[in-house]
Amino acid sequence: MPSHTRKVRRRASVWFERILTAIAAADLGLVFFDLSYIPWRDFYVLKAPAALHETYDQLKGIEPYRDTQQYIDRVNDLKTQVALTGIESPQVEAILADLRQRSRDMIDENPFQLANKTGNLERIKNQLRAYIDNESAKDAFQVFWSQDYLKQNWEASIAFYDRELLPNFRTNYFRQIGENSEFIDHFWKLDLIFIAFFGVEYLARTWTISRRIGIGWREAMLWRWFDVFLLLPAFRWLRVIPVVVRLDRSEILDLSPIRRQASEFVIASVASEITETVVIQVLDQLQTSIRQDAILSILQNIEQQQDTYVDLNNVDEVNEISKRLINVSVYDVLPKIRPDLEALLNHTIFSSVESLPAYQSVKFLPGMQELPKRLSQEIVTQFVGALYDGIVGAIEDPIGAELTEKLTQNFAAALKLEIGKPTNLNEIEDLLVAFLEEAKINYVRRSSTNDIELVVQETKRLREAAERRS
Structure with missing residues (x-):
């Protein structure tokens, strides 16, 4: 029984909303007719019933x-x-x-x-x-x-x-022209009836919302903000907003697809603008830091920059990077380029032996023509092998490791010193600032060419995929 009562009440509420929506739609239709009457009066006079223009002409003077x-x-x-x-x-x-x-x-x-x-x-x-x-x-x-x-x-x-x-x-x-130097227009008399009706309805709804939810009148009025347009004679065409909202809420029209698509488009547009702004601000901050000698501050001794430089992990990143570069070069890079290095050295030594005057005088003897090739291959193989084994041994040997550590530190110190020189530092800073400026310009250009519709379609596709999985 209570369930049946709720259904009856809901059905009555829906029909009540539909009646009010029909009145609002009629008001909007009358507004549009009034706005179109003067421009389209020829049509109304020649095609519509004579009673229409004879009656409405009186309202328009x-x-x-x-x-x-x-x-x-x-x-x-x-x-x-x-x-x-x-x-x-x-x-x-x-x-x-x-x-x-x-x-x-x-x-x-x-x-x-x-x-x-x-x-x-x-x-x-x-x-x-x-x-x-x-x-x-x-x-x-x-x-x-x-x-x-x-x-x-x-x-x-x-x-x-x-x-x-x-x-x-x-x-x-x-x-006719009135005393205010404007054409006579008595539409406001007809419009005043609808304004009074919806004004009373707006106050009644505000009172109901305030009592039911327990909020002030000002907050309750904001719940039905769109109905305010029904009360503004100067902006009559904006009454389309409350009419559309009422058509949706009274279940006369299902506008949820349009509302969803509009909200997705707005969100995608705003998200694109925000992302673009954040990226540009980050790049601007990087450019400002570079101009303020941030590179020099990083390369200088951290202990001397306690007041201005923040160290997060107590690690000298430059030394660690140098050490890592050496290890990667020895264990990963050199084995891969060893054949190319041997071929280059082999060609160099072979060319050098062939150009020796002593070899030129004996190269016609039997077996001497292959001498430069065999000699260069043997020298290169022994030299590269010995060099690589020596480097690996130096790194893995405790004394060699200590020397390598010292080399790394000296390399980092020399790198800091050379980069910190005004000539080198200014050139590097200018190049980095120019690079970041190009990055900003290209990012904005790519962002401006991105179609918001594609973003909306991708969002819709991902949402549908998520709904299917759930």
Whole structure:
């Protein structure tokens, strides 16, 4: 029973939210209609029911322009008079004379200008010039509104007027201007009804949230921050935000895919910007440290830099690196390059023996041509072997190890001394700073060319993979 009651309450709550959402959507639709009414009034006048524009024109302070409306009325009088007395009657001629004069005045005074519809007047003139085949619009009107012309083909001429000219006359209008020098617009009276309704709803929801959760009114108002846009007449188009939120929350539309994609795009964009900033700051810090003689501080004796240099592991890294380089060179590098070293020395000794004058005088004797090759191979093999064994023995022998340690220390000390010289140090610092500057530029360029969509797609792929595994 309690479960059934909860379901009933939830269903009622959902329908209540849907009703409020429908009202908010209707308010938004009315706002968009109002914003579109002036730009699209021609469509509403010509295509929509007449009651629509006749009613809404009053809200916008719009009324038919007197001159163009009188022009339309006179043409209607002409139709009525022709039906009563025929086209060649004096009454018809009087009406036609009036229309000819009105046509001249219309071209001279341009009653379409106030409504920013001068293009309609140009369209009327162009259509009539093409229909009468006369380059002068005034002359074309004089011919068109004449008994001689109309009696030839009254039906076709008046049909042309109704089809091509009348719509341009109908869409012209006069709009009143208020005391504030702005066009009259009474939409706010209609909008005020919705603002009052949603204002009461916003206060009621704030009170409910405050009582249910136990927070202050200010915090409770922030829970429904998006509803504030329903109360701002100056930013009416922003009401699309609360309407979209309400459509999602009332389960009328499922916007979770769009919301997820938008949040992923924003997060990826922000993450890219943050990563780029952090990397550039790190490289900038490295450049600053190098400019402040950080290399010299590292190479100097740590005991003399206790106040400025922080040693984390009580290890002289430069000495250790030098020792490690020697061991790697002896045990790993030399065995791999030994064949190449022997080939190089063999070629050098062979060339030297061949160039000796004594060998030149005896090389034609039997067996002497192979002497340089055998001699160089034997010397190189013995020399390289003895050299390598001597180096390994020196490292592994206690006395040799001590000498190697001394060599390493002296090497590190000499390296520190030489690098610490102003000429060498300045050159190395300049090269490192330039290298870091290039690294920053290339990183920013690569980062700017990365497509955020690719990052979002990769994130989505990894999330789907994780969901499948779980």
